[in-house]
Amino acid sequence: MEATRRLYYDNSYLTEFTAQVVAVAERDNQPALALDCSAFYPEGGGQPADRGWLAEPVSGQRWPVVDVQGDDGVVWHLLAAGQPLPPIGATVTGQIDWARRFDHMQQHCGQHILSAAFITVCNAPTASFHLSERSVTIDLAVAGLDEDQIWAAETWANAAVWQNLPVQARFVTPAELTQIPLRKPPAVSGDVRVVSIGDIDHSACGGTHPARSGEVGAIAVLGWTRQRGMIRVEFACGNRVIAALRARDAAARAAAATLSVSWAELPEAVNRLRAAQQALQRELTQTQRDLDALRAAQWYEQTPPVNGKRVVTVTLPGVGIERLRAIAGQIAGLPGGIAIVVGGIDQSQVVVACAEDSGADARAILAAGTAVAGGRGGGTARLAQGGVSQPAALSEAMTAMVERAR
Numbered sequence: 001m002e003a004t005r006r007l008y009y010d011n012s013y014l015t016e017f018t019a020q021v022v023a024v025a026e027r028d029n030q031p032a033l034a035l036d037c038s039a040f041y042p043e044g045g046g047q048p049a050d051r052g053w054l055a056e057p058v059s060g061q062r063w064p065v066v067d068v069q070g071d072d073g074v075v076w077h078l079l080a081a082g083q084p085l086p087p088i089g090a091t092v093t094g095q096i097d098w099a100r101r102f103d104h105m106q107q108h109c110g111q112h113i114l115s116a117a118f119i120t121v122c123n124a125p126t127a128s129f130h131l132s133e134r135s136v137t138i139d140l141a142v143a144g145l146d147e148d149q150i151w152a153a154e155t156w157a158n159a160a161v162w163q164n165l166p167v168q169a170r171f172v173t174p175a176e177l178t179q180i181p182l183r184k185p186p187a188v189s190g191d192v193r194v195v196s197i198g199d200i201d202h203s204a205c206g207g208t209h210p211a212r213s214g215e216v217g218a219i220a221v222l223g224w225t226r227q228r229g230m231i232r233v234e235f236a237c238g239n240r241v242i243a244a245l246r247a248r249d250a251a252a253r254a255a256a257a258t259l260s261v262s263w264a265e266l267p268e269a270v271n272r273l274r275a276a277q278q279a280l281q282r283e284l285t286q287t288q289r290d291l292d293a294l295r296a297a298q299w300y301e302q303t304p305p306v307n308g309k310r311v312v313t314v315t316l317p318g319v320g321i322e323r324l325r326a327i328a329g330q331i332a333g334l335p336g337g338i339a340i341v342v343g344g345i346d347q348s349q350v351v352v353a354c355a356e357d358s359g360a361d362a363r364a365i366l367a368a369g370t371a372v373a374g375g376r377g378g379g380t381a382r383l384a385q386g387g388v389s390q391p392a393a394l395s396e397a398m399t400a401m402v403e404r405a406r
């Protein structure tokens with residue numbers, strides 16, 4: 001099949017066109033049409049496909065174009081299923097969803113400019129570009145970039161936008177190509193389409209671009225992360241800058257309203273809140289320690305001595321291992337004190353502590369428990385801890401441990 005004449009190569013502002021149907025097929029289980037010419041951009045080069053409509057003036061039928069794919073030079077227009085298709089040779093009109101296309105033109109051209117900025121300002125080459133409805137990113141092939149470098153590149157890129165440089169696309173022969181300082185080598189051979197933005201960027205590119213850099217509007221870096229040894233920079237151009245500002249503003253204002261401050265006072269207010277929270281946490285930890293010590297002494301007192309030993313059993317659901325150890329240690333710090341303390345999220349953690357004068361071995365007591373309820377543990381004669389694998393058998397295990405302790 002003959003290659004589709006791509007009308008957007010010459011005019012990326014063309015939103016309506018007339019064409020002849022040259023093929024009808026099924027692609028990805030959807031009806032698809034190929035035309036002799038098309039202004040629809042097929043997905044490629046990091047730029048998503050256009051959307052829009054095809055219509056047949058004779059029958060009055062209209063098909064939403066749900067995807068556009070390029071295959072061996074042919075542009076396939078994937079249509080929503082369910083309607084009869086026009087015959088080969090029929091004349092159809094096409095209409096591009098301009099809002100979506102112009103957004104892609106802004107993001108895509110902005111990417112050329114930002115990539116030129118990163119190579120010029122930071123010597124950071126762009127390895128890949130990704131544009132979706134949600135985000136725009138480039139991966140820079142450098143190990144690291146500091147914040148100042150990123151803002152310097154952003155400033156350089158916006159200056160290039162506001163210079164309102166001409167953006168020109170032309171096909172050049174391999175011989176002519178050697179005279180053009182391309183940002184990176186072309187991925188295709190033969191005649192190559194070169195897109196030049198003033199003299200700041202020359203790239204081999206088949207995408208759609210505005211006529212002048214000023215139409216990109218603005219370029220804003222929104223964030224950056226390390227990604228597989230590269231730096232992934234998320235950014236937005238044109239109307240997406242406004243959308244990003246709105247989203248961040250909404251988040252900042254909601255947080256500021258909660259704290260009864262203005263958005264500008266947020267960092268200070270959050271720092272104050274964090275300091276207060278840390279102070280409270282310290283106070284709570286200390287209060288908890290004091291309370292645990294009091295309760296440990298109380299449990300000890302309430303346990304009648306048998307043969308000079310007091311075997312104190314305590315179950316504290318959800319209590320973490322550090323606190324369990326502290327409580328067991330408090331009990332074992334008292335004369336003849338033997339503590340068997342159970343806690344943890346599913347009550348599977350056991351701490352056994354024995355006073356020196358009790359003559360008992362914490363490891364042996366714990367072993368009597370794990371023999372019944374499974375699990376494992378270890379420690380010293382004074383302090384042992386472990387986990388049981390069958391918490392359901394815990395009360396039986398507790399009885400075994402108490403017997404062993406006595």
Ligand SMILES: [Zn+2]
Nearest residue numbers: 108195205207
């Ligand atoms: Zn391009």
